[in-house]
Amino acid sequence: MFFERPESGERAILVHIDFSSEEDRENPRELEELALSAGADPVEFLTGSRADPSPKFFLGKGKVDELVDLVRMHEAELVIFNHALSPGQERNLERELKCRVLDRTGLILDIFAQRARTHEGKLQVELAQLEHMSTRLVRGWTHLERQKGGIGLRGPGETQLETDRRLLRARIKAILKRLEKVRKQRDQGRRARQRAEIPTVSLVGYTNAGKSTLFNRMTTSEVYAADQLFATLDPTLRKIELADVGQAILADTVGFIRHLPHKLVEAFRATLQETTDASLLLHVIDCYDEERREHIEQVDAVLEEIGAAEVPVLQVYNKIDQLEDAEPRIDRDEDGVPWRVWVSAVSGEGIDLLLEAISERLGEEMFHEVLDLTPADGNFRAQLYAQGGVVKEAVDEQGHIQLEVRLQMKDFKRLLSRLGLKQEQYVPQAVD
Numbered sequence: 001m002f003f004e005r006p007e008s009g010e011r012a013i014l015v016h017i018d019f020s021s022e023e024d025r026e027n028p029r030e031l032e033e034l035a036l037s038a039g040a041d042p043v044e045f046l047t048g049s050r051a052d053p054s055p056k057f058f059l060g061k062g063k064v065d066e067l068v069d070l071v072r073m074h075e076a077e078l079v080i081f082n083h084a085l086s087p088g089q090e091r092n093l094e095r096e097l098k099c100r101v102l103d104r105t106g107l108i109l110d111i112f113a114q115r116a117r118t119h120e121g122k123l124q125v126e127l128a129q130l131e132h133m134s135t136r137l138v139r140g141w142t143h144l145e146r147q148k149g150g151i152g153l154r155g156p157g158e159t160q161l162e163t164d165r166r167l168l169r170a171r172i173k174a175i176l177k178r179l180e181k182v183r184k185q186r187d188q189g190r191r192a193r194q195r196a197e198i199p200t201v202s203l204v205g206y207t208n209a210g211k212s213t214l215f216n217r218m219t220t221s222e223v224y225a226a227d228q229l230f231a232t233l234d235p236t237l238r239k240i241e242l243a244d245v246g247q248a249i250l251a252d253t254v255g256f257i258r259h260l261p262h263k264l265v266e267a268f269r270a271t272l273q274e275t276t277d278a279s280l281l282l283h284v285i286d287c288y289d290e291e292r293r294e295h296i297e298q299v300d301a302v303l304e305e306i307g308a309a310e311v312p313v314l315q316v317y318n319k320i321d322q323l324e325d326a327e328p329r330i331d332r333d334e335d336g337v338p339w340r341v342w343v344s345a346v347s348g349e350g351i352d353l354l355l356e357a358i359s360e361r362l363g364e365e366m367f368h369e370v371l372d373l374t375p376a377d378g379n380f381r382a383q384l385y386a387q388g389g390v391v392k393e394a395v396d397e398q399g400h401i402q403l404e405v406r407l408q409m410k411d412f413k414r415l416l417s418r419l420g421l422k423q424e425q426y427v428p429q430a431v432d
Helices: 028-038 061-074 087-097 104-115 119-133 160-195 211-219 262-267 292-305 351-362 375-386 409-419
Strands: 011-019 041-050 078-081 100-102 200-205 236-242 246-252 280-286 313-318 329-332 338-342 366-373 390-395 401-408
Touching: 011 028, 011 061, 028 041, 028 104, 041 061, 061 087, 087 100, 100 104, 104 119, 119 160, 200 211, 200 292, 211 236, 211 246, 211 280, 211 351, 236 351, 280 292, 280 351, 313 351, 329 351, 338 351, 366 375, 375 390, 375 401, 375 409, 401 409
Parallel strands: 011 041, 011 078, 078 100, 200 246, 200 280, 280 313, 313 338
Antiparallel strands: 236 246, 329 338, 366 401, 390 401
């Protein structure tokens, strides 16, 4: 007889198993952070080690018995695994433990469901949850018992299980249709920005690296930021002003995590499009975190999975306020190009350097020359002023105008083309 599912299950036992395969390993500390972020109250942490998961229970029989005793002792309502479980393993464990069992994927989905605020975010989370649930409809739900067979007991119509599956398929289809409409609207906005050639800078990084705090610091916004995993889920776009570049769009996106469930990557592909189409990625890294190297690798892996591996990256080492003798600075490569900036989003240290580095990276193709203009070039001069590209102006004895111009190369070429002018007409001179 299957158990009745309780309304909620806050008292939780956490389970983490170390495997010999590096690919299957998870971080036990991260499980506790995920559980707390979901609102659970961890009362016990069960650990162990195995060469490979057991097909039936994931754990060995001895660990299952130990887990049964812990559930009884703490009157736990929920057992959370730091691993992905198969539907069969979940079902077998729930039958033995007489309580709900949640795997890592289900836990992350639950956190995402709590964090979603926008219409699109809620649709994406529901889609991922329904697709995850569709493989688990055979679990311990008492009202989903199969229709009984035998003479005189066969009834017409479909079983409750078949009904739920059909309803799930219909709901998934409806969500996909609504998401397609939202994606078209988002694509229209993205194309408008591309037509105006406004660069987009997208914040990426491991969850809890301080992206939203940095976003707020750079944009003077009030996006929700907290010391918890996935504090921000929905993408947020704000305009920022950059020296030598002008307006740019700063995008704050969902944090990444080790073994981010594939269903979530698929569901959030439209949201993550802000990352793949960005002019520059700011990879925010918690420099105080001892596991920052592993986190960098995980973020790089997700970026490759969503097709953003070729987008230029500027690393932002955040939280220098927690390090001794750490000063804000820009690290440059052998060509003098910024590749890493040390900042503190909380104190604001180094933010000016970060904006400087972003401007350099986005403004690598700058036209910075002194143009020798005649009075007949009055319209050209006016257009250069209108674009905000004039740094300094002087007039010589012949009435020629010495105009120091600093403008993005693409904007300068577009202006020349619009006015029917050739670049060779204007001989560069040295700036005094």
